[in-house]
Every structure is written in structure tokens, then in C-alpha cells.
Amino acid sequence: MIKVGEYNNLKVAREVDFGVYLDDGGEGILLPKRFAPKGVAAGDEVNVFLYHDGEERLIATTQKPKGILGDIVKLRCISVTNQGAFLDNGLMKDLFVPKSKQQQGMIPNGEYLVKIYLDEQTGRLAATEKIEPFLSNEGLTVKKLEVVDLVVYRRTDIGYVCIINNKHTGVLHHNEIYRNITVGDRFTGFIKKIYPEDKSSDLRYRIDVSSGKPGYNRVEDETEKILRLLKEHDGFLPYHDKSDPEEIYSFFGMSKKTFKMTTGNLYKQRKISFENNGIKLAQA
Helix, strand or coil: CCCCCCEEEEEEEEEECCEEEECCCCCCEEEEHHHCCCCCCCCCEEEEEEEECCCCCEEEECCCCCCCCCCEEEEEEEEECCCEEEEECCCCCCEEEEHHHCCCCCCCCCEEEEEEEECCCCCCEEEECCCHHHCCCCCCCCCCCCEEEEEEEEECCCEEEEEECCCEEEEEEHHHCCCCCCCCCEEEEEEEEEEEEEECCEEEEEEEEEECCCHHHHHHHHHHHHHHHHHHCCCEECCCCCCCHHHHHHHHCCCHHHHHHHHHHHHHCCCEEEECCEEEECCC
């Protein structure tokens, strides 16, 4: 089945001067020559993204959009009309946001967090700033310690509300943040805690999230990174347990807690030594 707004694996049905037509069970979908893989021929299978072009024809491309159907992404506004705004999604045709789907109006060059959806009337991709109706913490699809995709949604007094896997919301507390983040940032995290919360007749859940990966898996993932960085810097790095957490995150891409756990593990394995002003790679 053809899926608009998503990646599809389709076979080349026939070649023409201006590209190739892909088999959709009908007349075919054009993959323009400029986007067709070099040497592609009838019978070959190609992975393409399907959307409607400026003339509202279904078309294929090997370009990689910034977001696909169902994604929640931060995109830049290109232009504004009386009917709505157009956002840069990395394709030849910009993504339309109807005026009724905007929060306070969009302006050119502004960046906005939107959800990409399929308009039921036209069958075309569109976007909306009104994300809340698509999110729910009832009937969770995640569990504790599960690795998830996080998108920063909004700031609160206790941290940031993050969107989990484009479906749920969770709180990333200030003490779990080790670098500057802004609305729309996307990164990997995990489910730290889940709290049942009974409101009226519906059972909802509060979720706490953390960045990175859980527990000792995170330490194991970061071990090779620290050893590699030591080798790339002549066996010494000026970071230790008194270093500023933001400096550690900026250089290693990990929290100070993870850094201390990982270096402690490496020290026990006699792979590094602790110096007064940093860590040193042990002599083989």
C-alpha cells in the first residue's frame, strides 16, 4: 500500500527522459531524474518519500525531509499568506500550516514546533502548532527504563515538558539537564519513573524522563568514548570530579554523574589513572 508522507520501497516500472515511474498498481508515480539514483533501471527497487508537488500531483523523491507523517519537529517559516504559512521541511515544496492550526500567528524566519499530519479532505501533508490533542498519558506505550525519543515541548518551574515518542509527555527535571536546551530540541532519553495519577474516572500517568541511556548501559556506552578521546589527546584530558558539569557535558556529551561512574569503572580496570588536574591513559 502506498503511504503518503512516509518512506516507501517501490519498484521502477518504466524509464522516461525526465525520470522514472514507480509501480503503485496504477499509472505510476514519477521520481524526477534529478532525484533518481544513478544507473537505476526498470525492475530496481528504490526507497523514496512520497508527497504532493506544487501542482498537487503525488510525486516521489530521494530527498530526506526534516519530518515525516506523525513527526513533531521544529521548522522555519518561509512565507505567510492570508490562508496560512509555509515551513521549510527540506523538500522542493514547503509544508503548509493553515491559519486555523496556528497558535498566535507565524512570521517569516520564525521557528515553530509543529506536528505533521495528513489533511483528510485533500490527502496532502500539512502541519499544526496545536499539538496537545495528539498527546495522551492514558494507555501508555512505554515502560520504566525504556529508551525513547524526546522532543523539548515547553519550560516549567521544575524543568522541561518533553514529548515522548511523539505520543506522551514527561518532565525532564532541571537536575537532569547538563547543557543548554531549547524548545524543539530532539535527543535520546529514557523513562525514569512512572506515577499513576487518578483523575475523575480516567487513569492517567505522570512520567519523569532523563537524557541518555539508563544505568550501567550508559556507562558501558561511554567507556569507549572516553578511551578514544584520551588517545586523541595524547593520553591526557583536563577533566576530573571537580570539573564544572557543563564543561563535562560540552566535551564528552554526558552528565558529570555518568562521567564519574565511567572513569571510576575505567580506574578499577586500571585503564586510566587520576591526576591532580585530570585523567590519564594508563601505559599498556
